[in-house]
Amino acid sequence: MQHHMVETSDSEKPKVGQRRRHLRPEEAAKLITAAGKRGRYPDRDRLLLRLAYRHGLRASEAVGLRWDSFDLDGGTLTIARSKGRQDQHPHGSQGRPGCAPQDAEGDQWAMGV
Numbered sequence: 001m002q003h004h005m006v007e008t009s010d011s012e013k014p015k016v017g018q019r020r021r022h023l024r025p026e027e028a029a030k031l032i033t034a035a036g037k038r039g040r041y042p043d044r045d046r047l048l049l050r051l052a053y054r055h056g057l058r059a060s061e062a063v064g065l066r067w068d069s070f071d072l073d074g075g076t077l078t079i080a081r082s083k084g085r086q087d088q089h090p091h092g093s094q095g096r097p098g099c100a101p102q103d104a105e106g107d108q109w110a111m112g113v
Contacts, residue, residue, distance in 0.1 A: 028053045055089050
């Protein structure tokens with residue numbers, strides 16, 4: 001496996017050997033936008049990436065989501081974690097500043113990045 005060093009501005013250089021293991025919000029937004037421009041199901045792909053980024057999902061947790069994982073009335077998302085554990089997260093605009101019920105592109109299930 002090949003590791004890449006993190007590119008940063010001069011004001012925030014990482015320590016020698018330090019690697020960033022997450023996306024910054026602007027990087028995630030670019031990835032999500034790009035996913036909405038390609039593929040057979042761009043809306044699905046964009047939403048799945050938003051969910052994964054917002055809730056910190058692993059790939060297996062994201063693809064393991066089912067319709068019954070979403071409680072739209074209660075405003076929660078149940079995530080099956082490892083070793084049979086389940087976590088509940090608020091979804092939509094509840095509990096997170098910057099989330100809106102509708103994004104600039106008219107996506108009513110938008111979750112802010």
